[in-house]
Amino acid sequence: MIEAKQLRKVFDDFVAVEDITFSVGTGELLAVLGPNGAGKTTTVRMMTSILVPTSGTCQIAGFDVVKQPAQVRGHVGVLTEQHGLYERMKALEYLDFFGRIYHIDRDTLKKDALRLMERFDLTDALDRRIGDYSKGMKQKLSLVRALIHNPPVLLLDEPTSAMDPQSSKLVRDAIIELQKDRRTFLITTHNLAEAQALANQIAIIRRGRIVARGTFEELRRRFAGEPLMELRVNGSLSGALEAAAGLVTIQEQGENWLRFISQQPERDNPALLAKLIGLGVEVVTLAPITQTLEDVYLNVVKEDEADERIQRIAQ
């Protein structure tokens, strides 16, 4: 549904996006992560045919972003980083304006607008001017605008950034529901937990390039290493450390705790416990440390920063 190949965008002498390649299948969600200024918004703008790629190709729903811009825009719903609403209008009037741009007939438009407003819990605000909405409500209305023409592809820039937890959950649920309805998503976000929860694929972008891409599990394995286990005991561990080191690879340690890597926890953990109990150590807990997307992301950025330093020195 989305197929980007070697996308590149240069503004004068500034390379904003370099060699971006990815594909997102129907009903999938790709989360694009990266620091501010990494090239996320430029990528989304090229995918909506707002910016013309300097080189490379991109197809959205089978349409080429350079050769068929109107068709591309007709098949995507876009939520921009800033909501960009007309504050003197009311919600239905606003949606009517955008719906008519897409040539949706009046009855269908009104029906869909009301349905979506209800889905995003905005029905009570129908009679208020948009300028009087809260930030979260404005964000939700922007999302309704992106959905008003029933697009098969949705490009969402920070979809829940201004929302309270309840609204965020509402939007996340809506995204999951729309995914089931075979909609394809590309979202850019700084909310790593949200990306981890929603995405089929994650791409980390830095200095205009994709520095890591894959499922969360793939990225975790590649960048966060093997699963870590943590053991906590009553009293001091010092006498038992040598015994533990013979069984597992110790990563970090404290007075009464240690973290270790285990290739086969089902084999190593019972053996370690038996050994420690045999030495009279009172074990309080033995549990895996959960590795989040945040750990992965920080490791990716760290690695890329190191690469950048090496490149700079080489130059």
Place this chain on the structure above:
Amino acid sequence: MKEFSASLSNALLITRREVRDSFRDWRILGPIIIMTFLFPYVANALAGEMIDFVNFYGGGVISTRAIPFLLMVVGFFPVSLSLVIALETFVGEKERRSLEPLLSTPLTNWELYVGKTLAAMIPPLLASMGGMTIYLLFVVGGSAAWRPQAVLVVQIAILTLVQTLVMVAGSVVVSSQTTSVRAANLLASFILVPMAIVLQAEAAIVFVAPDFNSPTGVAFLWMMMGAMFVVAVLLLRMGASIFNREELLGRSIDSINPKRIAAGIWRSFLSVDDSGHIAHSLREVYARAVPHSLRRVRPMLWVGVVTFIGAFAFGFFIGNMPAYQPDLPPNLMTLEGMTQLQITAPFLEQAHRDQAIGDVYGFHLRYLFVAIALGMISFGVAPLLMMPVMVGVLGFATAILLANGITIAPIWAAAIPHLLFNVPVLILMTTASFRMGALVTKLPPGLTLGQAWNQALGDALKLGVFVGVPVLTFTYLIELLILSPLVRAVVG
């Protein structure tokens, strides 16, 4: 036609929304109401007071001429609002970030541009026309002896419309290059100042020759309208060209970086291809950089050729008009004839001839760079106007010589180096300078306004420095070292 009507209908969607939005903003609605209804009343009352005052001192003519002048003022004040609305409509929307959702829709750049341009024009024009109508009703219903003449009223109405067009079109150009209303407002002085000057000129004409009995005044107003219409068309064309998604979201000249601009022009000046690679030696300049620019200028060369032929033909035509034909001695081309004429006599002296050759050389050199400089600030129009001044004289001279039965063969023979070398260079440089305006009013695909301008300026400078200067110098040396001694040998 069907496609155009669908496009227009999309554009009107934008217009309707924006006009409605403007009328919901009291900061726009307030001045419109005041200027439509209150301002004509105030203007009429002031005109009455002024008439009584100047009549008391015997200045009757001033009193009657103040009435059409005030009609113009009543019409202009509301349209000045179009500048505010246009900046708000274009850059305001960009600043509030509400433009990007609109750019993400299937609307074309043209639909967005037309829709917004109309939206910026309609409320102020309604106020202006309404205000002028009310003012005229006051005048007609009042005691003043002056009665509006249809031609003058039509002229002022059209002038108002054209002024609005110029201001709105200028605002689009300004808006597309800035990211904040504040920056756009500061740049708007580049629109307001020339408009104020134009308004003063119009006021002077209306004061000096305000009625239909003064054909010169009427003609001047038509000419001003025509000139402003051309400016409006150029600005609209440029606006339509740069009002594109890429330019709107990718550019800003809120802060100018002279070093970067200079570097861009320098790169373009030495470029050997479209990718921006530069020549590193004089050999590479002539082998790659100059041919590269010549290839880019070539498609427009016909403009220079047509201007040259047209200018010569125009001069020839004027020279054939009896009113402009001086009596020349039939033996002008002989020593005796040249001695008789004050204009040709000095050329019999070697030093004067050499001096004249040097003057022509200097004049042509200046033309190269003045054409580029004026081309930069005139949408490329000035070089097209400069050429006739130069070439028209040749046409004129040829015509009067022929009309006096003087053979022109010796003159043309002496002008062979000019015809072979200088004329092609002048045509080339006129075209290259014209291209600076042509490119920014219709951007080549994939280029931004700045890039197109840099490219055209770089090409013009490159051709001027590496083709124009050497060729003109070569001609100068031939004339000085070969032709001048030859003439001396032949003429004595």
